[in-house]
Structures are given as structure tokens and as C-alpha cells.
Amino acid sequence: ELKVEQNPLFLSMQEGKNYTIYCNYSTTSDRLYWYRQDPGKSLESLFVLLSNGAVKQEGRLMASLDTKARLSTLHITAAVHDLSATYFCAVATLTTYGQNFVFGPGTRLSVLP
Amino acid sequence: SQTIHQWPATLVQPVGSPLSLECTVEGTSNPNLYWYRQAAGRGLQLLFYSVGIGQISSEVPQNLSASRPQDRQFILSSKKLLLSDSGFYLCAWSVGGQPQHFGDGTRLSIL
Numbered sequence: 115e116l117k118v119e120q121n122p123l124f125l126s127m128q129e130g131k132n133y134t135i136y137c138n139y140s141t142t143s144d145r146l147y148w149y150r151q152d153p154g155k156s157l158e159s160l161f162v163l164l165s166n167g168a169v170k171q172e173g174r175l176m177a178s179l180d181t182k183a184r185l186s187t188l189h190i191t192a193a194v195h196d197l198s199a200t201y202f203c204a205v206a207t208l209t210t211y212g213q214n215f216v217f218g219p220g221t222r223l224s225v226l227p
Numbered sequence: 228s229q230t231i232h233q234w235p236a237t238l239v240q241p242v243g244s245p246l247s248l249e250c251t252v253e254g255t256s257n258p259n260l261y262w263y264r265q266a267a268g269r270g271l272q273l274l275f276y277s278v279g280i281g282q283i284s285s286e287v288p289q290n291l292s293a294s295r296p297q298d299r300q301f302i303l304s305s306k307k308l309l310l311s312d313s314g315f316y317l318c319a320w321s322v323g324g325q326p327q328h329f330g331d332g333t334r335l336s337i338l
Binding site: 145147149155156157158159162164202204206209212213214215216217218219220222 | 259261268270271273276278319321329330331
């Protein structure tokens with residue numbers, strides 16, 4: 115059974131600081147996704163990582179994937195308040211019925227002024 | 228462009244009442260469709276997913292059921308709601324290796 119873990123689960127940081135969120139998964143997969151969820155809202159896709167060594171960047175966020183270590187990171191550079199949200203990683207698996215997604219528990223990020 | 232519609236946005240139901248939540252997708256064919264539930268402050272729990280009409284995979288045994296009567300329509304139902312069914316219900320679709328696209332969600336409160 116595929117399990118996806120994230121740490122930290124809660125993160126409070128000051129504006130201007132850097133930090134990394136980690137996503138570990140238990141079985142082989144070459145597709146990993148990062149999502150953002152604002153309070154009371156739905157999920158928004160941030161990054162799709164499709165191969166070992168993949169790196170994607172958008173603004174102050176950068177995601178990377180190491181399939182050998184079964185690890186993805188989401189790095190935050192010079193955080194701003196607008197980045198406050200919950201961030202989920204999700205790993206794709208193939209089942210008898212097609213592609214399924216297993217989500218991590220989420221990292222709730224608060225960026226303080 | 229593809230869009231996903233989910234309704235209602237909010238719902239308050241008494242314990243023991245039935246439930247029907249609907250999700251439709253436009254602008255794509257034969258999508259994979261998913262129902263998730265999210266308890267307050269928690270992660271996503273996959274309830275059902277479907278790769279085609281009439282093909283439903285149930286991930287968690289419970290008093291909920293799902294149906295896919297048309298290619299781009301996914302319905303979540305219950306005959307008798309429990310207090311534990313409260314939560315934020317999200318429908319999503321995906322095609323190929325692309326990320327899932329989520330609807331706006333339904334916030335369900337059981338009284």
C-alpha cells in the first residue's frame with residue numbers, strides 16, 4: 115500500500131525567510147504533484163514532476179523530485195504572506211482501474227509579517 | 228477549455244436523510260473522476276474513483292455510494308447520512324499523467 119508522508123505538518127515562518135517542505139512516499143512512482151489549498155477553498159495544482167531529477171519553479175516556490183530516494187521537496191524562498199496556505203503532495207499509482215492519486219496529510223504554512 | 232462544476236456549494240442535512248452530490252466536467256472526454264472527503268483541518272480521503280461509465284472503485288467501506296451515469300457526470304449518494312459524514316467533499320478529474328483538477332467543493336454539515 116502506497117503511503118505518502120509530509121513534514122513538517124505545521125510551519126510558521128517569518129516573511130523573507132527560506133524553508134523546505136518534504137514529501138516522502140513508500141513505493142516506486144515517477145509522477146508526483148504539488149497542490150495548494152487556501153482556507154475554505156478547493157485545491158489548485160502547482161507542479162507536476164514526472165521524472166527523476168525534475169525541478170520546477172514558479173515565483174518563490176521550487177519543487178524537485180528524487181525518485182531513487184522517493185522524496186520530493188518544495189522549497190520556499192523569501193516567503194511572503196500570500197504564500198500562507200496548506201500544501202499537499204500527491205503520488206500517482208497505477209491500479210487495475212487506472213491511475214489513482216495518494217495524497218500526503220498536508221503542510222499548513224503560516225507566513226508571519 | 229475544460230471546466231468542472233460541483234454542486235451544491237453548501238448543504239445542511241439532518242442525520243438519516245439521503246444525499247446526492249453532483250459533479251460534471253466539460254471540455255474533455257473519458258476523464259478519470261474522483262470523489263474525496265476532507266474533514267476540517269485534515270488531508271484528503273479518497274472515497275471513489277472511476278475510469279469510465281459504470282466503472283467505480285470504492286476505496287473506503289461506508290454508507291456512501293457513487294455512480295457515473297454519463298461520461299462526464301459523477302454522483303455521490305447516501306441513503307441515510309451519519310454525523311460522521313460531515314466534511315468538505317471534492318470532485319476531481321484527470322486525463323493521462325496530468326494533475327487532477329478539482330471542483331469548488333461542497334461543504335456538508337450533518338445535524
